[in-house]
Amino acid sequence: MVVKSQIKFIKSLQQKKCRIQNGMFVAEGIKIVQELLNSNIKAHRIYCTDLEILDDITDNVQQVSESDLKKMSSLKTPSAILGVFYIPKQGEIDCTDWVVALDDIRDPGNLGTIIRLCDWFGIHSLVCSPYTVDCYNPKVLQATMGSIARINIVYTDISDFIKRSKMPVYGAFMDGLNIYSENLQKKGILIMGNEAKGISQELEVVTDKKVSIPQFGANSTESLNVASATAIILNEIRRR
Amino acid sequence: MVVKSQIKFIKSLQQKKCRIQNGMFVAEGIKIVQELLNSNIKAHRIYCTDLEILDDITDNVQQVSESDLKKMSSLKTPSAILGVFYIPKQGEIDCTDWVVALDDIRDPGNLGTIIRLCDWFGIHSLVCSPYTVDCYNPKVLQATMGSIARINIVYTDISDFIKRSKMPVYGAFMDGLNIYSENLQKKGILIMGNEAKGISQELEVVTDKKVSIPQFGANSTESLNVASATAIILNEIRRR
Numbered sequence: 001m002v003v004k005s006q007i008k009f010i011k012s013l014q015q016k017k018c019r020i021q022n023g024m025f026v027a028e029g030i031k032i033v034q035e036l037l038n039s040n041i042k043a044h045r046i047y048c049t050d051l052e053i054l055d056d057i058t059d060n061v062q063q064v065s066e067s068d069l070k071k072m073s074s075l076k077t078p079s080a081i082l083g084v085f086y087i088p089k090q091g092e093i094d095c096t097d098w099v100v101a102l103d104d105i106r107d108p109g110n111l112g113t114i115i116r117l118c119d120w121f122g123i124h125s126l127v128c129s130p131y132t133v134d135c136y137n138p139k140v141l142q143a144t145m146g147s148i149a150r151i152n153i154v155y156t157d158i159s160d161f162i163k164r165s166k167m168p169v170y171g172a173f174m175d176g177l178n179i180y181s182e183n184l185q186k187k188g189i190l191i192m193g194n195e196a197k198g199i200s201q202e203l204e205v206v207t208d209k210k211v212s213i214p215q216f217g218a219n220s221t222e223s224l225n226v227a228s229a230t231a232i233i234l235n236e237i238r239r240r
Numbered sequence: 241m242v243v244k245s246q247i248k249f250i251k252s253l254q255q256k257k258c259r260i261q262n263g264m265f266v267a268e269g270i271k272i273v274q275e276l277l278n279s280n281i282k283a284h285r286i287y288c289t290d291l292e293i294l295d296d297i298t299d300n301v302q303q304v305s306e307s308d309l310k311k312m313s314s315l316k317t318p319s320a321i322l323g324v325f326y327i328p329k330q331g332e333i334d335c336t337d338w339v340v341a342l343d344d345i346r347d348p349g350n351l352g353t354i355i356r357l358c359d360w361f362g363i364h365s366l367v368c369s370p371y372t373v374d375c376y377n378p379k380v381l382q383a384t385m386g387s388i389a390r391i392n393i394v395y396t397d398i399s400d401f402i403k404r405s406k407m408p409v410y411g412a413f414m415d416g417l418n419i420y421s422e423n424l425q426k427k428g429i430l431i432m433g434n435e436a437k438g439i440s441q442e443l444e445v446v447t448d449k450k451v452s453i454p455q456f457g458a459n460s461t462e463s464l465n466v467a468s469a470t471a472i473i474l475n476e477i478r479r480r
Contacts, residue, residue, distance in 0.1 A: 031462070109349060113465050120464050122456035145462040180479050216362035216478050222271070222385040224360050225353050228471040231464075235472045238456050239420050 002047070002068045010072040010084060016134045023087050025136035028075055033083040035146035041088050047072065048081040074138045087136060091152040094124040095165050097187050098237055101127040101158045103203055104194040105226060108133050112143020113227040114192070119147035121234040126153045127161055127189075162189060162206050169208045171199050172229055176210030179236050190237070192230050242287070242308045250312040250324060256374045263327050265376035268315055270294075273323040275386035281328050287312065288321040314378045327376060331392040333365040335405050337427050338477055341367040341398045343443055344434040345466060348373050352383020353467040354432070359387035361474040366393045367401055367429075402429060402446050409448045411439050412469055416450030419476050430477070432470050 012018040013026045024044055027033050030053050037043060037056075046061045048054065049069055054061065070078050093099060100123055105111050111133050118126050133140060135153050162169055170184070171191040191207060193199035199207070213224060213232050224232075252258040253266045264284055267273050270293050277283060277296070286301045288294065289309055294301065310318050333339060340363055345351050351373050358366050373380060375393050402409055410424070411431040431447065433439035439447070453464060453472050464472075 113468060116462065116465060117468055119457045119462075120453075120455055120468075122458075143465075145465075147462060150458060213360075213475070214478075215360055217359045218362075218390060222356065222359075222387060224471075225356060225383075225385075225467075227465075228353060228357055228467065231468040231471040232475045235453070235475065238454075 002062075002064050002072075007068070007071045010082070011074075013084065014074050014138060016137065019087065019134070019136050024084055025087055025141070026072075026074070026082060026084055026138065027141050028073060028082045028138070029079040029142075030081050032141060032144070032146040032148075033081050035149045036083060036085055039149035041149060042086045044084040044086055046081065046083045050080055053080055090154045090156075091125075093127060093154055093161065093165070094152070095167060095187070098123055098234075099125045099127060099165075099167070099187075099189050100230065100234075101129075101161070101189050101191045102132050103129050103158060103191055103199050104131045104197075105192070106131075106133055107195055108137050108139035109143050110195065110225070110227045111135060111137075112140040112145075114230050115140070115144045115151050115153070116147040117227070117231050117234055118151050119144075121238050123234065124152055126151050127158060128153060128155045129158050130155055158191065159202055159206055162203075165189065169206055171204065171207035171210055172233060173199065173204075173210040173212060174223055176212035178214055179211045179233060180214065182209065182211055184237055184240060190230075190233060192226055192233075195226055242302075242304050242312075247308070247311045250322070251314075253324065254314050254378055256377065259327065259374070259376050264324055265327055265381070266312075266314070266322060266324055266378065267381050268313060268322045268378070269319040269382075270321050272381060272384070272386040272388075273321050275389045276323060276325055279389035281389060282326045284324040284326055286321065286323045290320050293320055330394045330396075331365075333367060333394055333401065333405070334392065335407060335427070338363055338474075339365045339367055339405075339407070339427075339429050340470065340474075341369075341401070341429050341431045342372050343369050343398060343431055343439050344371045344437075345432070346371075346373055347435055348377050348379035349383050350435065350465070350467045351375060351377075352380040352385075354470050355380070355384045355391050355393070356387040357467070357471050357474055358391050359384075361478050363474065364392055366391050367398060368393060368395045369398050370395055398431065399442055399446055402443075405429065409446055411444065411447035411450050412473060413439065413444075413450040413452060414463055416452035418454055419451045419473060420454065422449065422451055424477055424480060430470075430473060432466055432473075435466055
Protein backbone atom coordinates (compact mmCIF):
# COMPACT_ATOMS: atom_id res chain seq x y z
CA MET A 1 0.00 0.00 0.00
CA VAL A 2 1.31 3.42 -0.92
CA VAL A 3 -0.21 6.40 0.83
CA LYS A 4 -1.34 9.44 -1.11
CA SER A 5 1.26 11.68 0.48
CA GLN A 6 4.07 9.42 -0.82
CA ILE A 7 2.72 9.62 -4.36
CA LYS A 8 2.38 13.37 -4.06
CA PHE A 9 5.95 13.64 -2.78
CA ILE A 10 7.37 11.53 -5.61
CA LYS A 11 5.47 13.50 -8.25
CA SER A 12 6.75 16.73 -6.71
CA LEU A 13 10.33 15.60 -7.43
CA GLN A 14 9.65 16.09 -11.14
CA GLN A 15 10.21 19.79 -10.38
CA LYS A 16 13.73 21.08 -9.89
CA LYS A 17 12.70 23.30 -6.96
CA CYS A 18 11.38 20.30 -5.02
CA ARG A 19 14.42 18.19 -5.88
CA ILE A 20 16.69 20.88 -4.42
CA GLN A 21 14.48 21.38 -1.33
CA ASN A 22 14.48 17.66 -0.54
CA GLY A 23 17.89 16.71 -1.91
CA MET A 24 16.34 13.81 -3.79
CA PHE A 25 15.51 12.74 -7.33
CA VAL A 26 13.53 10.01 -9.07
CA ALA A 27 14.83 7.46 -11.58
CA GLU A 28 12.62 5.09 -13.55
CA GLY A 29 13.35 1.80 -15.30
CA ILE A 30 15.33 -1.25 -14.23
CA LYS A 31 18.52 -0.36 -16.12
CA ILE A 32 19.08 3.03 -14.49
CA VAL A 33 17.74 2.03 -11.04
CA GLN A 34 20.03 -0.99 -10.93
CA GLU A 35 23.04 1.07 -12.02
CA LEU A 36 22.29 3.66 -9.34
CA LEU A 37 21.92 0.92 -6.70
CA ASN A 38 25.32 -0.45 -7.74
CA SER A 39 26.92 3.02 -7.45
CA ASN A 40 27.82 5.31 -4.54
CA ILE A 41 24.52 7.14 -4.87
CA LYS A 42 22.31 6.36 -1.87
CA ALA A 43 18.77 5.09 -2.34
CA HIS A 44 15.95 6.53 -0.29
CA ARG A 45 13.21 4.16 -1.41
CA ILE A 46 12.61 1.78 -4.33
CA TYR A 47 9.13 0.92 -5.57
CA CYS A 48 8.59 -2.00 -7.92
CA THR A 49 5.77 -4.20 -9.13
CA ASP A 50 7.93 -7.33 -9.14
CA LEU A 51 10.70 -7.87 -6.57
CA GLU A 52 12.42 -10.46 -8.73
CA ILE A 53 13.77 -7.93 -11.19
CA LEU A 54 16.25 -6.62 -8.57
CA ASP A 55 19.66 -8.20 -7.88
CA ASP A 56 19.33 -7.59 -4.11
CA ILE A 57 16.34 -6.78 -1.97
CA THR A 58 17.07 -4.33 0.81
CA ASP A 59 14.89 -2.78 3.56
CA ASN A 60 13.94 0.19 1.49
CA VAL A 61 12.45 -1.82 -1.39
CA GLN A 62 8.66 -1.83 -1.47
CA GLN A 63 6.38 -3.86 -3.72
CA VAL A 64 3.53 -1.81 -5.16
CA SER A 65 0.67 -2.36 -7.58
CA GLU A 66 0.95 -1.34 -11.22
CA SER A 67 -1.71 1.29 -10.70
CA ASP A 68 0.21 2.85 -7.78
CA LEU A 69 3.42 2.89 -9.81
CA LYS A 70 1.56 4.53 -12.65
CA LYS A 71 0.44 7.29 -10.30
CA MET A 72 4.04 8.02 -9.26
CA SER A 73 5.50 7.87 -12.75
CA SER A 74 6.38 10.71 -15.11
CA LEU A 75 6.23 8.31 -18.07
CA LYS A 76 3.29 7.57 -20.33
CA THR A 77 4.16 3.88 -20.15
CA PRO A 78 5.72 3.34 -16.71
CA SER A 79 8.28 0.59 -16.31
CA ALA A 80 8.14 -1.92 -13.43
CA ILE A 81 10.42 0.06 -11.11
CA LEU A 82 10.94 3.55 -9.75
CA GLY A 83 13.60 4.66 -7.29
CA VAL A 84 13.93 7.74 -5.10
CA PHE A 85 17.62 8.56 -4.57
CA TYR A 86 19.58 11.17 -2.64
CA ILE A 87 21.29 13.76 -4.83
CA PRO A 88 25.01 13.07 -4.27
CA LYS A 89 27.43 15.73 -3.12
CA GLN A 90 29.37 17.27 -6.00
CA GLY A 91 32.82 15.65 -6.04
CA GLU A 92 36.19 17.24 -6.74
CA ILE A 93 36.76 17.92 -10.44
CA ASP A 94 39.40 15.53 -11.77
CA CYS A 95 42.01 17.81 -13.36
CA THR A 96 44.39 15.00 -14.31
CA ASP A 97 42.41 14.29 -17.48
CA TRP A 98 40.12 16.07 -19.94
CA VAL A 99 37.07 17.80 -18.47
CA VAL A 100 33.95 18.72 -20.47
CA ALA A 101 32.33 22.07 -19.60
CA LEU A 102 28.80 22.90 -20.78
CA ASP A 103 27.87 26.53 -21.27
CA ASP A 104 24.07 26.70 -20.81
CA ILE A 105 22.93 23.49 -22.50
CA ARG A 106 19.13 23.65 -22.32
CA ASP A 107 17.83 20.53 -23.99
CA PRO A 108 17.47 17.56 -21.59
CA GLY A 109 18.12 15.03 -24.37
CA ASN A 110 21.38 16.78 -25.28
CA LEU A 111 22.62 16.82 -21.67
CA GLY A 112 21.67 13.16 -21.16
CA THR A 113 23.44 12.15 -24.38
CA ILE A 114 26.57 14.11 -23.39
CA ILE A 115 26.65 12.39 -19.96
CA ARG A 116 26.46 9.04 -21.77
CA LEU A 117 29.29 10.14 -24.10
CA CYS A 118 31.49 11.16 -21.15
CA ASP A 119 30.94 7.70 -19.69
CA TRP A 120 31.85 6.00 -22.98
CA PHE A 121 35.00 8.04 -23.42
CA GLY A 122 36.09 7.78 -19.78
CA ILE A 123 35.65 11.48 -18.94
CA HIS A 124 35.12 11.55 -15.16
CA SER A 125 34.09 15.15 -14.57
CA LEU A 126 31.45 17.21 -16.32
CA VAL A 127 31.23 20.88 -15.37
CA CYS A 128 27.91 22.61 -16.06
CA SER A 129 27.17 26.33 -15.96
CA PRO A 130 24.40 27.22 -13.48
CA TYR A 131 21.88 27.73 -16.32
CA THR A 132 22.47 24.31 -17.86
CA VAL A 133 19.40 22.07 -17.49
CA ASP A 134 19.34 20.10 -14.22
CA CYS A 135 20.92 16.66 -14.60
CA TYR A 136 18.26 15.11 -12.33
CA ASN A 137 15.47 16.21 -14.68
CA PRO A 138 13.55 12.99 -15.64
CA LYS A 139 14.23 13.44 -19.37
CA VAL A 140 17.96 13.88 -18.79
CA LEU A 141 18.09 10.75 -16.62
CA GLN A 142 16.25 8.76 -19.30
CA ALA A 143 18.74 9.80 -21.97
CA THR A 144 21.77 8.92 -19.82
CA MET A 145 20.78 5.23 -19.79
CA GLY A 146 22.34 4.86 -16.34
CA SER A 147 25.61 6.63 -17.13
CA ILE A 148 24.79 9.34 -14.59
CA ALA A 149 25.81 6.92 -11.84
CA ARG A 150 29.42 7.07 -13.04
CA ILE A 151 30.03 10.73 -13.90
CA ASN A 152 30.89 13.48 -11.41
CA ILE A 153 28.65 16.37 -12.48
CA VAL A 154 29.47 19.75 -10.97
CA TYR A 155 27.34 22.88 -11.43
CA THR A 156 29.56 25.92 -11.03
CA ASP A 157 30.74 29.10 -12.69
CA ILE A 158 32.85 27.87 -15.62
CA SER A 159 35.15 30.89 -15.83
CA ASP A 160 35.98 30.59 -12.11
CA PHE A 161 36.78 26.93 -12.63
CA ILE A 162 38.99 27.73 -15.63
CA LYS A 163 40.99 30.24 -13.57
CA ARG A 164 41.47 27.79 -10.71
CA SER A 165 42.30 24.78 -12.88
CA LYS A 166 45.12 26.28 -14.95
CA MET A 167 44.39 23.72 -17.68
CA PRO A 168 44.44 24.59 -21.41
CA VAL A 169 41.00 25.63 -22.61
CA TYR A 170 39.49 24.43 -25.92
CA GLY A 171 36.13 25.63 -27.20
CA ALA A 172 33.95 24.34 -30.06
CA PHE A 173 33.25 27.16 -32.51
CA MET A 174 31.97 27.38 -36.07
CA ASP A 175 35.09 29.31 -37.13
CA GLY A 176 37.77 27.48 -35.16
CA LEU A 177 40.89 25.59 -36.28
CA ASN A 178 40.41 22.24 -38.00
CA ILE A 179 40.26 19.68 -35.18
CA TYR A 180 41.76 16.98 -37.45
CA SER A 181 45.08 18.76 -37.77
CA GLU A 182 45.35 20.45 -34.38
CA ASN A 183 47.64 19.16 -31.68
CA LEU A 184 45.60 18.37 -28.60
CA GLN A 185 47.16 18.38 -25.13
CA LYS A 186 47.05 15.31 -22.89
CA LYS A 187 44.51 17.07 -20.74
CA GLY A 188 42.35 20.15 -21.02
CA ILE A 189 38.93 21.68 -20.71
CA LEU A 190 36.55 21.32 -23.65
CA ILE A 191 33.78 23.93 -23.65
CA MET A 192 30.60 23.18 -25.61
CA GLY A 193 28.13 26.04 -26.06
CA ASN A 194 24.41 26.64 -25.88
CA GLU A 195 22.22 25.12 -28.65
CA ALA A 196 21.20 28.48 -30.12
CA LYS A 197 23.88 30.94 -29.06
CA GLY A 198 27.02 28.83 -28.86
CA ILE A 199 29.73 29.74 -26.33
CA SER A 200 29.16 32.99 -24.44
CA GLN A 201 31.52 35.92 -24.89
CA GLU A 202 32.63 35.62 -21.28
CA LEU A 203 33.99 32.14 -21.98
CA GLU A 204 35.20 32.91 -25.49
CA VAL A 205 37.76 35.35 -24.08
CA VAL A 206 39.25 32.69 -21.78
CA THR A 207 39.42 30.04 -24.53
CA ASP A 208 43.01 29.25 -25.55
CA LYS A 209 42.14 27.41 -28.75
CA LYS A 210 38.97 27.49 -30.85
CA VAL A 211 38.36 24.22 -32.69
CA SER A 212 35.90 23.24 -35.44
CA ILE A 213 34.71 20.07 -37.08
CA PRO A 214 35.20 20.34 -40.86
CA GLN A 215 32.03 20.44 -42.92
CA PHE A 216 31.68 18.31 -46.05
CA GLY A 217 28.13 19.15 -47.14
CA ALA A 218 26.63 22.26 -48.75
CA ASN A 219 27.48 25.58 -47.17
CA SER A 220 23.89 26.23 -46.24
CA THR A 221 24.00 23.41 -43.70
CA GLU A 222 22.99 24.24 -40.16
CA SER A 223 25.63 23.68 -37.50
CA LEU A 224 25.88 20.24 -35.93
CA ASN A 225 23.72 19.41 -32.93
CA VAL A 226 25.77 19.98 -29.75
CA ALA A 227 25.61 16.34 -28.65
CA SER A 228 26.82 15.18 -32.12
CA ALA A 229 29.65 17.72 -31.98
CA THR A 230 30.64 16.54 -28.49
CA ALA A 231 30.67 12.94 -29.73
CA ILE A 232 33.02 13.82 -32.57
CA ILE A 233 35.40 15.98 -30.53
CA LEU A 234 35.67 13.47 -27.66
CA ASN A 235 36.39 10.81 -30.28
CA GLU A 236 39.14 13.03 -31.72
CA ILE A 237 40.63 13.54 -28.25
CA ARG A 238 40.67 9.85 -27.38
CA ARG A 239 41.67 8.34 -30.72
CA ARG A 240 45.14 9.96 -30.64
CA MET B 241 -9.40 33.94 -42.46
CA VAL B 242 -8.74 30.25 -42.21
CA VAL B 243 -11.68 27.89 -42.44
CA LYS B 244 -12.16 25.09 -39.96
CA SER B 245 -11.70 22.41 -42.58
CA GLN B 246 -8.23 23.76 -43.41
CA ILE B 247 -7.18 23.59 -39.76
CA LYS B 248 -8.57 20.09 -39.48
CA PHE B 249 -6.69 19.04 -42.62
CA ILE B 250 -3.39 20.46 -41.37
CA LYS B 251 -3.79 18.82 -37.97
CA SER B 252 -4.53 15.51 -39.68
CA LEU B 253 -1.08 15.64 -41.33
CA GLN B 254 0.47 15.01 -37.93
CA GLN B 255 -0.49 11.37 -38.55
CA LYS B 256 1.57 9.27 -40.91
CA LYS B 257 -1.52 7.65 -42.45
CA CYS B 258 -2.93 11.04 -43.47
CA ARG B 259 0.44 12.22 -44.78
CA ILE B 260 0.61 9.19 -47.06
CA GLN B 261 -3.02 9.53 -48.18
CA ASN B 262 -2.55 13.17 -49.12
CA GLY B 263 1.11 13.09 -50.13
CA MET B 264 1.78 16.13 -47.96
CA PHE B 265 3.53 17.06 -44.73
CA VAL B 266 3.76 20.05 -42.40
CA ALA B 267 6.90 21.95 -41.38
CA GLU B 268 7.00 24.62 -38.70
CA GLY B 269 9.42 27.45 -38.03
CA ILE B 270 11.07 29.96 -40.34
CA LYS B 271 14.40 28.13 -40.62
CA ILE B 272 12.99 24.87 -41.98
CA VAL B 273 10.17 26.47 -44.01
CA GLN B 274 12.63 28.82 -45.71
CA GLU B 275 15.06 25.95 -46.46
CA LEU B 276 12.22 23.89 -47.94
CA LEU B 277 11.08 26.85 -50.05
CA ASN B 278 14.65 27.19 -51.37
CA SER B 279 14.79 23.48 -52.26
CA ASN B 280 13.17 21.31 -54.92
CA ILE B 281 10.37 20.36 -52.54
CA LYS B 282 7.11 21.91 -53.69
CA ALA B 283 5.02 24.03 -51.32
CA HIS B 284 1.26 23.53 -51.16
CA ARG B 285 0.46 26.41 -48.84
CA ILE B 286 2.33 28.61 -46.35
CA TYR B 287 0.65 30.23 -43.37
CA CYS B 288 2.37 32.98 -41.41
CA THR B 289 1.51 35.70 -38.97
CA ASP B 290 3.97 38.15 -40.50
CA LEU B 291 4.69 38.19 -44.24
CA GLU B 292 7.96 40.06 -43.77
CA ILE B 293 9.80 37.06 -42.41
CA LEU B 294 9.78 35.40 -45.84
CA ASP B 295 12.36 36.09 -48.57
CA ASP B 296 9.72 35.91 -51.34
CA ILE B 297 5.96 36.09 -51.21
CA THR B 298 4.21 33.82 -53.67
CA ASP B 299 0.55 33.09 -54.40
CA ASN B 300 0.29 30.31 -51.91
CA VAL B 301 1.37 32.38 -48.91
CA GLN B 302 -1.45 33.36 -46.60
CA GLN B 303 -1.33 35.69 -43.62
CA VAL B 304 -3.17 34.32 -40.59
CA SER B 305 -3.77 35.36 -36.99
CA GLU B 306 -1.65 34.01 -34.17
CA SER B 307 -4.65 32.18 -32.77
CA ASP B 308 -5.33 30.44 -36.11
CA LEU B 309 -1.69 29.42 -36.41
CA LYS B 310 -1.83 28.06 -32.89
CA LYS B 311 -4.80 25.90 -33.86
CA MET B 312 -2.86 24.37 -36.77
CA SER B 313 0.38 23.83 -34.88
CA SER B 314 1.74 20.68 -33.26
CA LEU B 315 3.99 22.77 -31.02
CA LYS B 316 3.27 24.04 -27.51
CA THR B 317 4.78 27.37 -28.51
CA PRO B 318 4.05 27.81 -32.23
CA SER B 319 6.45 29.84 -34.31
CA ALA B 320 5.29 32.52 -36.74
CA ILE B 321 5.13 30.24 -39.77
CA LEU B 322 3.83 26.87 -40.88
CA GLY B 323 4.12 25.32 -44.31
CA VAL B 324 2.29 22.47 -46.00
CA PHE B 325 4.56 20.78 -48.55
CA TYR B 326 4.25 17.93 -51.04
CA ILE B 327 6.18 14.80 -50.07
CA PRO B 328 8.87 14.59 -52.78
CA LYS B 329 9.34 11.49 -54.91
CA GLN B 330 12.13 9.27 -53.64
CA GLY B 331 15.20 9.94 -55.79
CA GLU B 332 17.77 7.49 -57.11
CA ILE B 333 20.23 6.38 -54.44
CA ASP B 334 23.64 7.90 -55.17
CA CYS B 335 25.99 4.90 -55.25
CA THR B 336 29.08 6.92 -56.15
CA ASP B 337 29.67 7.84 -52.49
CA TRP B 338 28.92 6.50 -49.01
CA VAL B 339 25.28 5.72 -48.22
CA VAL B 340 23.87 5.47 -44.69
CA ALA B 341 21.25 2.73 -44.13
CA LEU B 342 19.06 2.74 -41.02
CA ASP B 343 17.70 -0.58 -39.77
CA ASP B 344 14.50 0.27 -37.84
CA ILE B 345 15.45 3.51 -36.10
CA ARG B 346 12.40 4.34 -33.98
CA ASP B 347 13.21 7.53 -32.13
CA PRO B 348 12.26 10.69 -34.09
CA GLY B 349 15.06 12.71 -32.46
CA ASN B 350 17.63 10.13 -33.55
CA LEU B 351 16.43 10.09 -37.15
CA GLY B 352 16.34 13.89 -37.29
CA THR B 353 19.86 14.13 -35.88
CA ILE B 354 21.15 11.54 -38.36
CA ILE B 355 19.61 13.47 -41.30
CA ARG B 356 21.40 16.58 -40.02
CA LEU B 357 24.66 14.61 -39.76
CA CYS B 358 24.32 13.32 -43.34
CA ASP B 359 23.91 16.91 -44.47
CA TRP B 360 27.00 18.05 -42.53
CA PHE B 361 29.16 15.23 -43.87
CA GLY B 362 27.87 15.51 -47.46
CA ILE B 363 26.10 12.14 -47.55
CA HIS B 364 23.44 12.53 -50.24
CA SER B 365 21.38 9.38 -49.78
CA LEU B 366 19.88 7.92 -46.64
CA VAL B 367 18.20 4.52 -46.95
CA CYS B 368 15.65 3.64 -44.27
CA SER B 369 14.07 0.25 -43.60
CA PRO B 370 10.26 0.31 -43.86
CA TYR B 371 9.90 0.21 -40.03
CA THR B 372 12.13 3.23 -39.47
CA VAL B 373 10.16 6.20 -38.12
CA ASP B 374 8.67 8.39 -40.87
CA CYS B 375 10.97 11.27 -41.79
CA TYR B 376 7.99 13.64 -42.16
CA ASN B 377 6.99 13.09 -38.52
CA PRO B 378 6.92 16.60 -36.91
CA LYS B 379 9.54 15.66 -34.28
CA VAL B 380 11.93 14.34 -36.94
CA LEU B 381 11.52 17.51 -39.00
CA GLN B 382 12.21 19.66 -35.95
CA ALA B 383 15.45 17.79 -35.20
CA THR B 384 16.71 18.06 -38.82
CA MET B 385 16.86 21.87 -38.55
CA GLY B 386 16.10 22.12 -42.26
CA SER B 387 18.61 19.51 -43.45
CA ILE B 388 15.78 17.33 -44.75
CA ALA B 389 15.55 19.65 -47.76
CA ARG B 390 18.98 18.48 -48.93
CA ILE B 391 19.02 14.72 -48.29
CA ASN B 392 17.50 12.08 -50.54
CA ILE B 393 15.68 9.78 -48.11
CA VAL B 394 14.53 6.43 -49.50
CA TYR B 395 12.39 3.92 -47.62
CA THR B 396 13.06 0.47 -49.00
CA ASP B 397 14.13 -3.03 -48.11
CA ILE B 398 17.79 -2.63 -47.14
CA SER B 399 18.90 -6.14 -48.06
CA ASP B 400 17.40 -5.76 -51.54
CA PHE B 401 19.24 -2.48 -51.94
CA ILE B 402 22.52 -4.07 -50.80
CA LYS B 403 22.17 -6.83 -53.40
CA ARG B 404 21.45 -4.35 -56.17
CA SER B 405 24.15 -1.85 -55.22
CA LYS B 406 27.15 -4.20 -55.11
CA MET B 407 28.88 -1.78 -52.71
CA PRO B 408 30.92 -2.95 -49.69
CA VAL B 409 28.73 -3.15 -46.58
CA TYR B 410 29.88 -1.93 -43.16
CA GLY B 411 27.79 -2.34 -40.02
CA ALA B 412 28.15 -0.78 -36.55
CA PHE B 413 28.35 -3.54 -33.94
CA MET B 414 29.44 -3.71 -30.30
CA ASP B 415 31.94 -6.45 -31.14
CA GLY B 416 33.29 -5.25 -34.47
CA LEU B 417 36.80 -4.30 -35.59
CA ASN B 418 38.32 -1.09 -34.22
CA ILE B 419 37.19 1.66 -36.60
CA TYR B 420 40.37 3.68 -35.92
CA SER B 421 42.63 1.08 -37.48
CA GLU B 422 40.38 -0.32 -40.21
CA ASN B 423 40.85 0.56 -43.83
CA LEU B 424 37.68 2.13 -45.16
CA GLN B 425 36.77 2.01 -48.84
CA LYS B 426 36.17 5.18 -50.83
CA LYS B 427 32.49 4.34 -50.90
CA GLY B 428 30.23 1.90 -49.14
CA ILE B 429 27.04 1.33 -47.22
CA LEU B 430 27.08 2.03 -43.49
CA ILE B 431 24.30 0.22 -41.60
CA MET B 432 23.24 1.58 -38.20
CA GLY B 433 20.90 -0.59 -36.12
CA ASN B 434 17.79 -0.20 -34.00
CA GLU B 435 18.16 1.60 -30.62
CA ALA B 436 17.40 -1.52 -28.56
CA LYS B 437 18.20 -4.49 -30.78
CA GLY B 438 21.01 -3.23 -33.00
CA ILE B 439 21.34 -4.57 -36.55
CA SER B 440 18.96 -7.40 -37.44
CA GLN B 441 20.26 -10.86 -38.24
CA GLU B 442 19.03 -10.54 -41.81
CA LEU B 443 21.37 -7.60 -42.37
CA GLU B 444 24.19 -8.94 -40.21
CA VAL B 445 24.67 -11.83 -42.66
CA VAL B 446 25.11 -9.45 -45.60
CA THR B 447 27.56 -7.19 -43.73
CA ASP B 448 31.10 -7.42 -45.13
CA LYS B 449 32.83 -5.71 -42.21
CA LYS B 450 31.64 -5.15 -38.64
CA VAL B 451 33.10 -2.02 -37.08
CA SER B 452 33.12 -0.68 -33.50
CA ILE B 453 33.99 2.55 -31.75
CA PRO B 454 36.53 1.82 -28.99
CA GLN B 455 35.29 2.35 -25.46
CA PHE B 456 37.43 4.23 -22.93
CA GLY B 457 35.18 4.21 -19.87
CA ALA B 458 34.21 1.44 -17.44
CA ASN B 459 33.02 -1.82 -18.93
CA SER B 460 29.58 -1.42 -17.43
CA THR B 461 28.87 1.47 -19.79
CA GLU B 462 25.79 1.24 -21.95
CA SER B 463 26.39 1.33 -25.69
CA LEU B 464 26.51 4.72 -27.38
CA ASN B 465 23.30 6.33 -28.58
CA VAL B 466 22.83 5.53 -32.30
CA ALA B 467 22.98 9.18 -33.38
CA SER B 468 26.25 9.68 -31.45
CA ALA B 469 27.68 6.52 -33.01
CA THR B 470 26.66 7.72 -36.49
CA ALA B 471 28.34 11.08 -35.83
CA ILE B 472 31.60 9.38 -34.88
CA ILE B 473 31.64 6.87 -37.75
CA LEU B 474 30.78 9.47 -40.42
CA ASN B 475 33.57 11.62 -39.00
CA GLU B 476 35.96 8.66 -39.28
CA ILE B 477 34.90 8.08 -42.89
CA ARG B 478 35.35 11.71 -43.93
CA ARG B 479 38.50 12.62 -41.99
CA ARG B 480 40.67 10.19 -43.97
